[in-house]
Structure formats: C-alpha cells, structure tokens
Amino acid sequence: MKVVIVGAGEVGFHVASHLSHENKEVVVIDKDAASIRRVSDNLDVQVLQGSGSSPVVLEEAGIQNAEIILAVTDSDETNLVACLVADLLAPTIKKLARVREADFDRFHQNLREHAPHIDTVINPEVEVVKTVEGMMSVPGAVDVAEFADGRIKFIGVYLDKNSRLAGEKLSELSGKITGPRLLIAAVVREEELIIPRGNDRLMPGDLIYFISEQEKLLETLAVFDKHAQPVHRVLVVGGGSIGFRLAKRLEHNGVHCKIIEKNPARCAILADGLNRTVVLCGDGSDQGLLAEENVQDIDVVVTLTDDEETNILASLLATRMGAKKSITKISKFSYFPLMKAIGIEQVVSPRLSAINTILQHIRRGKVLSSISIKDEQAEVMEAVALETSDIVGRPLKKISMPKGALVVGILRAAKIIIPTGDSVIEPDDRIIIFATRQAIAKVEKILAVKLEYF
Secondary structure, eight states, X not given: OEEEEEXXXXXXXHHHHHHHTTTXXXXXXXXXXXXXXXXXXXXXSEEEESOTTOHHHHHHTTGGGOSEEEEOSSOHHHHHHXXXXXXXXXXXXXXXXXXXXXXXXXXXXXXXHHOTTOSEEEOHHHHHHHHHHHHHHSTTEEEEEEETTTTEEEEEEEOOTTXXXXXXXXXXXXXXXXXXXXXXXXXXETTEEEOOOTTOBOOTTOEEEEEEEGGGHHHHHHHTTOOOOOOOEEEEEOOSHHHHHHHHHHHHTTOEEEEEESOHHHHHHHHHHOSSXXXXXXXXXXXXXXXXXXXXXOSEEEEOOSOHHHHHHHHHHHHHXXXXXXXXXXXXXXXXXXXXXGTOXXXXXXXXXXXXXXXXXXXXXXXXXXXXXXXXXXEEEEEEOOTXXXXXXXXXXXXXOOTTEEEEEEEETTEEEOOOTTOBBOTTOEEEEEEEHHHHHHHHHHHHTXXXXX
C-alpha cells in the first residue's frame, strides 16, 4: 500500500511513523523545510518539500500509484484543495481531509456524499469531546474506546496498591471475583505493553486494559474498586473551540458547567453562544480564582487551553485543592510518558484522536473502526467476519492467530460474547481484535488477502 501524507506536523509525522513500521510505502509532503528534515532524519519514508495542493508536487509524489492521500496540515483550506487536486489526478484514490473549523461541522455529510474529491472528513476536536465525555462516564478510566455502536467498551484503568487484585495471578482471578467474566487484553507496566498469560500477576501501578459489555461496565469496574461517581459540576479551563464544544455538550446533558478563559473578547463570544454555562474571565491556573470558584466542589476539571504547561499546572493545582478528577489536554507526544509520574492519569489529545480516526480508514479488509492505545504500542480493531474466512466455524483455540493478536469480543446480532478458546465465530459476526504494533501488519495481511479473514 502506498500512502501520500500532506502535512508533516505532529499528526502527519506520527501517522507516517505508524505506517512505516508496517512496511507501507509512505510519501510525506510539506512546505516547511524543518518539518521535512525532522521526518527524513527519523523515519524511513520518502519526503518532498512543497505544497501538497500543487498538482506538480502531487504528481512528483506518485499520486497516481497511491491508494490513499491524507491531508492533515494545519490549514483546512489546504487540506480540502489537496483532496480536490488528488481527485483530478487520481480519481480512484481514497481521500481523507482534516477539517477543524466549526463552520464546516454541518457540512461534513454533504462533503462526503456530494463532493467527489473527499471520502472522509476528520475533525479531531469532535473526537476529543467524545473522549472527554467517555472518561467522565467511566470512573477511574484513563482510556475509553467504544465498539459495536457503544455496546462494547475497551477500558484502561490503573490498578491501585490497595486493590484486591494486586498481586493476583490471572489464572486465579475467576476464584477471586464474582459477576461478569473478566477478559484482560493487555497490561502496561513501566511503559512496556505486555500480553499477559495465566501465570502473570497483576501489580500495583499496572495500566490494565479489559473488555466489557456496556450493560455490565459498572459491575466490571467494581472488580478494580472503581465505583460510579455521578458528574454534576464541571469546570472547563480554556474557552477555545474544544472548550466551547464540550460546554455545549454538558449543557445538553444537564451538567452544571463553568468555563474559564483569559481572553476577554473570547469570553464575550462564549457568553453569547452558551446558555447556562457560567463564563469566567481569568487564568485557570490562578490558585485564588480556583479557590474563589470552590474548586473543591467540582466533580471534574477539564483543562483545554492551547498551552500544555498551563493545562498541566491547572490540573495538578485543581486536584490538589480538592477537585475529584481532572482531564488534561496534551498535544506533544513527548509529554505522554511523563504524565503518570507527575500525578496526571487522564489525558486527551486532538492529535491522537486524529490518528485513531485515520487508522480505521487505512486498514484493509472490512475494518469498521480502529483505536491506537498507549503511545501507539497497540491497536484495537472492530471488523466483520466474512463467510470465506478460515476463522469462521472453528473454535478460537484451534485458529493460528499472529503472535500478539487476540480476539477480545464478538457481536452476533444483538448478542455480545466475551470469547473463550471454545468460542466459534460465525459469518457476519463483528469482531473486536487487539493487536500489538508488531502484529498489526500480519493481522492486516490476513484481513486484506487470504480470503478476507474478517
């Protein structure tokens, strides 16, 4: 597969990195020499300096031989024009454009249905708001992914030192807990992702990823001593487009919301566009302001400014002053490994949201969605099992899956199955697959080639 990426910023760089590890042919285009140099110095991909909306540059990149173009620059207009030009040069190519401007929100469906030069419009800000809402609704979760129209959840939680599961072997868990069967797909320990086996023990501080039915989620979370915490009051720090979108959603859901924004002109826009949200003009990292607004009574503080350091400081300060939970927006991937060490567990990233949305559209086979987890060390994919596949009609324990790949959920009509080795996949089942980065290429090969496995 050949992929042309227009834009060498954080999203373009990390998508290129992801694809290059899977031995795909990647060409990255950007006007900025420093950005191109960074890609060239760190990744095994082809680079081209120039405008991604130029037909000459796209032809030089080999657009006619590519399967996908990803337009992910910081300019919505450049991304849209790049897809238009790509359609003129290679009408059959799949075209994805990142479009962040809220003015386009109502027209995403129109662009997909009536504009022949765009197959998918990606708005990471919308996905970030969904992620924040997911974290609010799942107590203790640091990662929340939804599959099968929300009926299956893939959750990541940290194991507390006082948890009843701390020190327990996986093979002995069934005797320690009651309720829904627990399927643990992965454990992250000291930044290393582990596919656990029966003799492995769960240790305090582990980030544990498990699968659960939506209806049994709270019961499953209770196994990890995570209990429901109703969200009534939310404080949003940062009144940019993401903060505005989130406040709108919270208003719609009947949550009492306050939003802090530094810029007086922006405060006026927020006050005009929001109905019940209290708009405060000030610095969200100001201890005096937080005390004045009774931050100790806040259920969740969400820091969404464009400044990483402000977000980190405001989150730490708010939780130290008594806020029950904080969710922090981070864009720099280099910061991610540091967050747990300094006391920040729940992190959202517009760039990671963009990458997740892109991944589901570049996977071969009948992949419905794909989520990258834990610094892109693994993916969780939802796919459809086709009748011609060898995976259909045999117990999972008799199927040779790639090392590091695991079927963690099956949806059959309205029935949800948390699989065991004896589970049998039937044609048209929707399957949730967990795969490490090393296994993704093999899983994708199975999806795309041999009789369209899933």
